[in-house]
Amino acid sequence: MGNNILYVEDNPDNMMLVKRALEARGYFLFEAATGLEGISIAEHEEVDLILLDINLPDIEGYEVARRLRHSSKHQLAHIPIIAITANALKGDAEKALSVGCDVYMSKPINIRELWARVEAFISSPDVQS
Amino acid sequence: MVDASKIKSKFSYVLHLACTDCRREYPIRAINTFCLDCQAPLFTVYRLDDIRKEFQKEEFSKRLSRMWRWHELLPVLDPQNIVTLGEGDTPLLRLPQLGSELGLSNLFIKDESGNPTGSFKARGISAAISKARELGIQKVIIPTAGNAGGATAAYAARGGLKAHIYMPKDTPQANIEESRIVGAEVVLVDGLISEAAGMAGEKARAEGWFDLSTFKEPYRVEGKKIMGYELAEAFNWNLPDVIIYPTGGGTGLVGMWKAFEELDALGWLESSKRPRFVSVQAEGCAPVVKAFEKGASFCDFWTNAHTIASGLRVPKSFADHLILKYLYDSHGIAVAVSDEAITAAQHQLGIKEGIFLSPEGAATLAALIKLVQQNWIKPDERIVIFNTGSGLKYLQAARQG
Numbered sequence: 001m002g003n004n005i006l007y008v009e010d011n012p013d014n015m016m017l018v019k020r021a022l023e024a025r026g027y028f029l030f031e032a033a034t035g036l037e038g039i040s041i042a043e044h045e046e047v048d049l050i051l052l053d054i055n056l057p058d059i060e061g062y063e064v065a066r067r068l069r070h071s072s073k074h075q076l077a078h079i080p081i082i083a084i085t086a087n088a089l090k091g092d093a094e095k096a097l098s099v100g101c102d103v104y105m106s107k108p109i110n111i112r113e114l115w116a117r118v119e120a121f122i123s124s125p126d127v128q129s
Numbered sequence: 130m131v132d133a134s135k136i137k138s139k140f141s142y143v144l145h146l147a148c149t150d151c152r153r154e155y156p157i158r159a160i161n162t163f164c165l166d167c168q169a170p171l172f173t174v175y176r177l178d179d180i181r182k183e184f185q186k187e188e189f190s191k192r193l194s195r196m197w198r199w200h201e202l203l204p205v206l207d208p209q210n211i212v213t214l215g216e217g218d219t220p221l222l223r224l225p226q227l228g229s230e231l232g233l234s235n236l237f238i239k240d241e242s243g244n245p246t247g248s249f250k251a252r253g254i255s256a257a258i259s260k261a262r263e264l265g266i267q268k269v270i271i272p273t274a275g276n277a278g279g280a281t282a283a284y285a286a287r288g289g290l291k292a293h294i295y296m297p298k299d300t301p302q303a304n305i306e307e308s309r310i311v312g313a314e315v316v317l318v319d320g321l322i323s324e325a326a327g328m329a330g331e332k333a334r335a336e337g338w339f340d341l342s343t344f345k346e347p348y349r350v351e352g353k354k355i356m357g358y359e360l361a362e363a364f365n366w367n368l369p370d371v372i373i374y375p376t377g378g379g380t381g382l383v384g385m386w387k388a389f390e391e392l393d394a395l396g397w398l399e400s401s402k403r404p405r406f407v408s409v410q411a412e413g414c415a416p417v418v419k420a421f422e423k424g425a426s427f428c429d430f431w432t433n434a435h436t437i438a439s440g441l442r443v444p445k446s447f448a449d450h451l452i453l454k455y456l457y458d459s460h461g462i463a464v465a466v467s468d469e470a471i472t473a474a475q476h477q478l479g480i481k482e483g484i485f486l487s488p489e490g491a492a493t494l495a496a497l498i499k500l501v502q503q504n505w506i507k508p509d510e511r512i513v514i515f516n517t518g519s520g521l522k523y524l525q526a527a528r529q530g
Contacts, residue, residue, distance in 0.1 A: 017168070021167075085327070086327045086330060086331065091320070092324075092327075093323075093430045093432050093444070094432045094433065097432065103429070104429075104430045105430070106323065106326075106327075106430065106445065107330075108163065108168040108345070108447075109168055110150075110167065110168050110169055110427070110447075110450065111150075111166070111167040111168055111169075112150055112167060112169065112426075112427075112450065113426075113427045113450065116426060116427060117427075
C-alpha cells in the first residue's frame with residue numbers, strides 16, 4: 001500500500017492545515033475542492049485513502065462516498081474513507097457510516113487524532129523509515 | 130516566549146495559554162480558542178513558582194468562601210471583571226448509611242447541586258464569562274446538553290453580555306426555561322449536543338459570537354478545576370483514593386487532574402499519590418468507555434446516543450484524548466451504567482441519605498455499586514462520588530423513573 005491521500009474539501013484553511021499535517025508525516029496529498037473533482041481524482045490516480053468533507057459546494061460528501069463505492073474502478077469499493085463534517089445537521093455520523101465511510105470525524109480536526117486515524121489504515125512513511 | 134513582566138498581576142498569577150499537545154504558547158490578553166496548529170485544547174499556565182514562594186496554602190482557607198478565593202490560580206487579571214453568583218465551595222458530605230450498606234467506611238459525595246443555576250456548570254461558566262468580559266467580548270454562544278446553557282444565560286445576564294443557547298429540543302424543560310427567563314435567546318435543535326455545536330459554530334463564525342463550547346475556549350476548565358482544590362483542602366491536602374465522575378464533555382475530570390498537577394507543583398500536597406479516576410457514562414452513550422476498553426487514545430463518535438442522563442449525551446468530547454490519558458495515568462477505569470441502574474441509584478441515595486441526585490450524579494453511584502461488586506474498590510478507601518446537579522431540574526425523568 002502506498003501513501004497517497006485524497007482530501008476533498010472546499011475550505012482552503014482546512015485544506016492547508018491538513019496538508020501541512022499529513023505532509024509532515026511523509027504522506028502525499030491530492031487536493032480536490034469539489035465532490036466531482038474528488039471522484040475524478042480517485043478514479044484516475046493511485047489513491048490509498050480518502051478524507052471526505054461532507055459539506056461540499058456541488059454534491060454532498062454522502063453522494064461522493066456512494067459513487068466511489070459503486071465506481072467501475074473496483075478498488076474504490078474498499079478504499080478507506082474518513083468522513084469529516086462540522087456536524088451541522090442531525091444524523092451526519094450515522095449517515096456517513098451508512099453510505100460506506102469507515103470513520104467519522106467532526107471539525108475542528110485534532111491533528112494528533114487525524115494522524116492516528118490515517119495510520120490505522122496506512123502507515124506513515126516517516127514512521128516506517 | 131511570553132514576557133512575564135508585562136502581565137504581572139498580584140490578583141492572578143496567570144502567565145499564558147499553552148497547547149495541551151504541541152505546547153505552543155498563546156497570549157493571555159488576546160482572545161483564543163484552541164491551538165491553531167494541532168487543534169487541541171489550550172490550558173492556562175500560571176506562575177506557580179511565585180505562588181509557592183509567596184503563599185501558604187492555609188491562607189486560602191481563611192478567605193471568604195466561594196470559588197474566586199483562589200483568584201491567584203484563576204485567569205482573570207482585574208477583579209472588576211469577575212462575574213459571580215456565589216459559585217463554589219459546595220459541601221463534601223459523608224454518606225454513612227449508604228456506605229454501611231455497601232461495606233465502605235469512607236464514602237463521600239461532593240454535592241454540586243447548591244451552585245447557582247443548580248449545577249456544577251456554574252463554576253466553569255463563571256470563569257469563562259468573567260474572562261470573556263475582561264477580553265471585551267460582548268456576545269457569547271454555547272451548544273449545551275442542558276445545564277451549561279442555563280449557567281451561561283445566567284452569568285451572561287449578570288455580566289451584561291448577550292447569550293445565545295443551542296440545545297437539543299428534548300433538553301429538560303428546566304434548562305430551557307431558566308435560560309429564557311434571564312434573557313438568553315434559545316434555539317432548540319433537532320439533534321444532540323454535537324449537532325447543536327455545529328450550528329452554534331456556524332453562527333459564531335458568521336456573526337461574530339464567541340463560542341463557549343467545551344474546551345473550544347480555554348477558561349471553563351479553570352473554573353471546574355477548583356473542585357480539585359476544594360477536595361484537596363477538604364481532605365487535608367491528602368487526596369482521596371478514588372473519584373467517581375460522570376463524563377460528558379469531561380471538563381470536570383480534566384480540570385481536577387489539572388488542579389492536582391498544579392497542587393503537586395505548588396508543593397501543597399501531603400502525598401504525591403493521585404486518586405484513581407472513574408469516568409462514568411450511560412450505556413446508551415459511552416464513547417469514553419468503549420475507547421478505554423480498547424486502550425485507544427481517542428474516542429469514536431457515538432452514534433444514536435440516548436440516555437435519561439441528558440448531560441451524558443455527548444457523542445464525542447473535544448478533549449477525549451486528555452480524558453483517556455488521565456484515566457490511564459491515574460490507573461482509573463471507565464464504566465457504563467444503564468438507565469435502570471441510574472434510576473435505582475437515584476432512589477437509593479434519596480432514601481438513604483436525603484439527597485435528590487441528578488441522573489448524571491446518580492450514574493456515579495450506579496458505577497460505584499458495580500465497582501464494589503467487582504472488588505475494584507477496597508472497603509476502607511476514601512471514595513468521592515459527584516452529584517453534578519440538582520434532581521429538581523429533571524422532574525420529568527424522575528416521574529418516568
